[in-house]
Amino acid sequence: MTNDLLALENVSLSFRGLTALSDVSLGIAPGEVVAVIGPNGAGKTSLFNVVCGFYRPRSGTVRWRGADITGKAPHMVARLGIGRSFQNIELFKSLTCLDNLLLGRHLHVKSNVFSAMLSTRGWVRDEVAQRRRAEELMDLLDLQAYRDQRVGALPYGVQKLIEVARALAAEPTLLLLDEPAAGMTVEEKDDMMVTLLRLRRELDLTMLVVEHDLRVVSRLADRVVVLDHGVKIADGPPGAVQDDPAVVRAYLGSTKLAPQAAGPEVAP
Amino acid sequence: MLFRERYEHELRLVRGSQAWVVAGLAGALLLALPFLVKGYLVYNMTLFLVYALVALSLSVLVGLTGQVSLGHAGFLAAGAYVFVLATQHGLPYLLAVLAAVLVSAVLGVVIGVPSLRLEGPYLAIATLGFGLAVQQILTNWRLVGASRGTLVDRPVILGIDFYGDRAYYYLVLALAGFVTWMLFNLERSHVGRAFRATRDADLAAQMSGIGLARYKTLAFVISAAVAGLAGALYGPLVGYITPEGFNLLLSIKFLLMTVVGGLGFLPGALLGAGFITGLDLVLSTFRSWSQLTFGAVVIAVMMLEPAGLYGRWLKIKQFWKSWPL
Ligand SMILES: Nc1ncnc2c1ncn2[C@@H]1O[C@H](COP(=O)(O)OP(=O)(O)OP(=O)(O)O)[C@@H](O)[C@H]1O
Ligand SMILES: [Mg+2]
Helix, strand or coil: CCCCCEEEEEEEEEECCEEEEEEEEEEECCCCEEEEECCCCCCHHHHHHHHHCCCCCCEEEEEECCEECCCCCHHHHHHHCEEEECCCCCCCCCCEHHHHHHHHCHHHCCCCHHHHHCCCHHHHHHHHHHHHHHHHHHHHCCCHHHCCCEHHHCCHHHHHHHHHHHHHHCCCCEEEEECCCCCCCHHHHHHHHHHHHHHHHHHCCEEEEECCCHHHHHHHCCEEEEEECCEEEEEECHHHHHHCHHHHHHHHHCCCCCCCCCCCCCCC | CHHHHHHHHHCCCCCHHHHHHHHHHHHHHHHHHHHHCCHHHHHHHHHHHHHHHHHHHHHHHHHHHCCCCCCHHHHHHHHHHHHHHHHHCCCCHHHHHHHHHHHHHHHHHHHHHHHCCCCHHHHHHHHHHHHHHHHHHHHHCHHHCHHHCEECCCCEECCEECCCHHHHHHHHHHHHHHHHHHHHHHHCCHHHHHHHHHHHCHHHHHHCCCCHHHHHHHHHHHHHHHHHHHHHHHHHHHCEECHHHCCHHHHHHHHHHHHHHCCCCHHHHHHHHHHHHHHHHHHCCCHHHHHHHHHHHHHHHHHHCCCHHHHHHHHHHHHHHHCCC
C-alpha cells in the first residue's frame, strides 16, 4: 500500500445531505489499470472529482506518492501528473484538434508571456517542441485527418477520442478516463477499446477507468472496483468481482449485470 | 528537419501570398496616406490608431477570454491622466507613457481580481461601474483640472518635435504598430490558447494545468495596459482632455468595434475600429441624423454578418480558395 501512486483513504463526500461517497478507500500501484464500475449515480464521477480537486471531501485523504493532496486546486493536481478525460465532452469546441492537443501540453510549456509576445527564439523553440509531440500523438491515434478542423463540428466518436488524446498529450503518470466509450456506437466502442489496450501496452500507463462494459473491463483492467450508492462494495480481479453476490445484487437493483452490463447512458 | 520547418512556417503571423498582399497593402497605406490626404484626415487616422489599440485590448479580453467590459473608457482615461501628471512632473516622454501603461495595468489587477467571481452581465455591470467611478474621481480631482479638464502637449523627443499632425501620426503608428505586433504574437501563442481554453471549457482548462484565476487576471492586465497606452497617445492627440470625454458611450463604442469587426479574432478589432471611426467621420457631416444612422448601419452590419467584418472576410477567402481555377 505504501508505494501506491494514488491512494484514497476513507474518503466521504456529500452534497447537502446526499451522500455521494461514503468511506471509500482505494489504492493504485504504478503500472496498474483499475476499472471503476457501478450503477448510475454510484459516485464514480464524484470519485474522479475528489481526486482532481474539483470537490473537497467531507472527510478522508487523497494521497499522491504518499503526500496529502486533498483539496489541492485542479490545475495544480494536473501539474503533479494526473490527467483526465471527462464523461461529458469538455473539449475546447471553437479550437482545432491540434490546438486542443497543444492545450493538453500546456503544462510542458516553459516560456512566459513576455517571450510569447515578443516571439523570442526561446518561445519558438518551445512551441515547435510542443507541436512535434502533439503531431506524434495525432499520428498514433489516427487523428491527422481532423488536425485543422474545429472539434465542435466533429462526430461524437471522434470528439471522445480527442478528449482522451488531449489528456494523453500532457504525458500524465496517472490517467483518469471517465466513460471514454459512453454513448458510442458498437464499432466506435470497439475501436476505442482497441486503442486503449494498445496505449496501455505501448505507453505503459497507469489508468483508472470508469467503464460499464464488463467484456471490455475484463480485458483492459487488472482490478475492478465496484461502487454502489457511494460505497465500495467490491475490489478485486475482474473474474472474481463479476461473481460477487453483493455486486450482482447492486446491479439487479438497476441494470442487469450481463456481458454488456449497463450500456450507453445519459448521465450528469 | 523538414517537419521543423513546417512548424516554424505555421507560426508565422502572415502566411501565404494572399495574406502578404493584404498585409503589404495595409502597411503601405498606413505609411503613405498622411502624405496623400488633407490635414484633418491625418488627425482622424491617428484617432483610428488609438481606437484600434483599445479595440484590440478589448478583443483580447472579450474575444479570447469571454470577459465583457463596459468600462474601457476608464482605462483610457487613466492612461491619459497619468500621462499628463507624469509629464507635469518632468518625466521624459517614453517614461511618462510607461507610467500610464503600468498604472493602468495595476488598475487591471484591481478590477480583474474581484471580477473572477462575476460572469456575463454581472461582470459587464461591474466594469460599467468602474468606468463611471473613474469619471467621477477625475471630475472631483482639482489637481488635474476637475470637470474643466486639462491641456496636454505633444512631445519633443531627443530634439524632434512631434507637434505637427503628421509627425505625431508617425509616432503613434510606431508605438501602436509595435504593440499590435505583440498582441498578434500573444494571440497565436500558448497564452492566447489558454485564454480561449478558459472561455470554451473551464474544467478541461484546469485539468490541462491552466489556473483560471491567473489567466483571467492576466487577460485583464494586458487589456488594461494596452488601453492605458492608448490613453497616453490619445491625450496629446486631442490636446485637451476632460472627464466628460471618457463616458459610457465611448466604452460602448469600443465594444461595438470589436463586435462589428468580429469577436474572437484580433484582425477583426482593427477592421471594426476602422469601420466605426470612418462611420463617425462620415456621419459628422449631417449632425441631426447621425445617431440614428449610426445605429441603423451597425444593426444592418450585424444582421448581414453576425460573425462580423472579419468573419465575412474569412468566408470570402474560403470562397476564392474553393473557386475552380
Ligand atoms: N455537483 C453536484 N451537486 C449535487 N449532487 C451531485 C453533484 N455531483 C454529483 N451529485 C450526486 O452525487 C451522486 C453521485 O453522482 P456521480 O456523478 O458521481 O455518479 P456516477 O457514478 O458518475 O453516475 P453515472 O454513471 O450516471 O455517471 C448522484 O446522486 C449525483 O446526483
Ligand atoms: Mg459519471
